[in-house]
Amino acid sequence: MTSDEQRPEQPRPEQQRPEQSRPESSGDGEGLRDVTPDAVPDAVPDPVPEADPHRPDGLDLARAAARAAAALPGAAPVRRRKPGGGPRRRTWSTSSGAHPDDRDPQLLESAMDRLVASHGWELDLKVQGVFGRWAELVGEDVAAHCTPEAFADGRLVVRTDSTAWATQLKLLAPAVVRRLNTELGHGTVTVIEVLGPHLPSWKKGRFGTRDGRGPRDTYG
Template sequence: MTDPAHIPETIATYMRLRGLEPTSRGSRRKRRRVVDDENAPFTPGRDPRGLGDVVAALTRASGWDSQLAREDLVLQWERVAGAETAQHASPVALGDGVLTVQCDSTAWARQLTLMRATIVTEIARRFPEAGVSSIRFIGPDVPSWKWGRRAVPGRGARDTYG
């Protein structure tokens, strides 16, 4: 071969990487076999996984856990609150960690307010990803003249009726 001093560095590098340049026996390295743990047989993680595990991993990776936990909470409200309570109260909104539950009567709303700690504990135990920190119980839906959090206090519409 030609003298390495006369060959440009880029061509010399190319030839060395292609194995075209003879190397001395002392500089040869023994190639180590690269073990690909992911594809090696009989290693942990190679067993087939169930469909439920695959879907759980997908929802976790996509960030859907909290939304699905909220929907499960609404669907399983009867199991969380009890059959009789679920007949008279149902969740209507969930925002900022506050679950709003509408009751058939103000008496049911008051009774469930007294049971708030028990219900919140049960929700936190069953659905920790839902992010429910408190519950607000409201009575039956009645028309209101007050709208939003920033409504101006006062007599409202009554003062226009004369």
């Protein structure tokens, strides 16, 4: 046996090196990498919110004042409308309930009666109605020569077209008063004042007689 055969076989340097552990690959096939401080990216600073620009119409000031008023103690809560709800419409009840009130349909006659009563026009309307029906109340013959002119404090003023008819109406005055009180109510007309026709002035110049007879009746 030779010396080479008796010498044990020495391991090679490549075989003596321990196997270095390799990082296990993840499921996606990429291995773990050593992270160095230089590889860490710089932190991005948070963006600074921009201040609301001032609006020339003053809407931002109004909103700020409204928020400040709502924050005061004892302030009423602010009702917020739902987005997209649209403008609110005020609705009225279509019925007035079990009892009648002013919202119920009213007749024109009843509405006019309440208006007249509230202004105290009852007597005036009755008097004007009598003036309009004068011919019906006193007769066609008397109405053709006598015309009512005014009524105040129970006194009815009637104008005649001649002195003869003025005298005639004075005789008929009691009957006319009764007829008018029937239409207007008892005690409405107390006296009839009869006036003659409108006569022109016969006075000429600056002087006149004190005890003279004056103008004669030439109109009837």
